[in-house]
Amino acid sequence: MRRQASGLTIDQARGWYPAVDAVHGFGHIQRVHALCRYIGGREGADMEVLLAAALLHDAQGSHPAEGSRKGHHIQSAEFAGEVLLELGWPTDNIGSVQHCIRAHRFRGSEKPSTIEAKVLFDADKLDVIGVVGVVRSLAYAFQAGQPSFAEPSPSFIETGIKEPGEPHSAYHEYLFKLKGISGVLLTETAREIAVERQAFLDAFFEELALEMRGNP
Numbered sequence: 001m002r003r004q005a006s007g008l009t010i011d012q013a014r015g016w017y018p019a020v021d022a023v024h025g026f027g028h029i030q031r032v033h034a035l036c037r038y039i040g041g042r043e044g045a046d047m048e049v050l051l052a053a054a055l056l057h058d059a060q061g062s063h064p065a066e067g068s069r070k071g072h073h074i075q076s077a078e079f080a081g082e083v084l085l086e087l088g089w090p091t092d093n094i095g096s097v098q099h100c101i102r103a104h105r106f107r108g109s110e111k112p113s114t115i116e117a118k119v120l121f122d123a124d125k126l127d128v129i130g131v132v133g134v135v136r137s138l139a140y141a142f143q144a145g146q147p148s149f150a151e152p153s154p155s156f157i158e159t160g161i162k163e164p165g166e167p168h169s170a171y172h173e174y175l176f177k178l179k180g181i182s183g184v185l186l187t188e189t190a191r192e193i194a195v196e197r198q199a200f201l202d203a204f205f206e207e208l209a210l211e212m213r214g215n216p
Helices: 010-016 026-043 047-056 069-086 091-102 115-126 130-143 154-159 170-176 178-183 188-212
Strands: none
Touching (some): 026 188, 047 069, 047 091, 047 115, 069 091, 091 115, 130 170, 130 188, 178 188
16 A cells, blocks of 8 residues: 655645745745645646645755755755655655656756646746746846846847846846746646736736836
């Protein structure tokens, strides 16, 4: 009979994340966890694997102050392995959770290959659009010492590569990533949720650019 993980709860996860962090703090984990419950239930995911991955996916290296975020998905997957092994999880289930975590990053090289990984990817991306997405994108820019808006260079618009000295403003991140989020989602349920959230995000950044450029 399949062994149930003991002790892995949302209250335990609270200790792995900063309480006050609008980008990757505990609030983000709670929202992704709730979205995973909803989407995973509709998409037929293994909820034990999925919810564990939701609780652990940003547990290490996600805040800019901790260094480069480029490897936070790898660090978090390794941390998840340690946590779940201590809780007595079977190695195959641990591996499934670790795949979800490694594959959740938008800029990562490992792509989601299981329904659980696809649901976590989608839930994480839904939290960067809509009203919350606006808050998080601005907060992350400020955390990283970047402005809310800077005029993108022709190079960035064409290739996504900034010119020397060009800031990576929240508007840059919108053009590079957030504008196309609804088009990269992997489950039908997430795509349904994304429609209104994407529209709100697009309207905000379009208005931001107009006002920052001094248009009436």
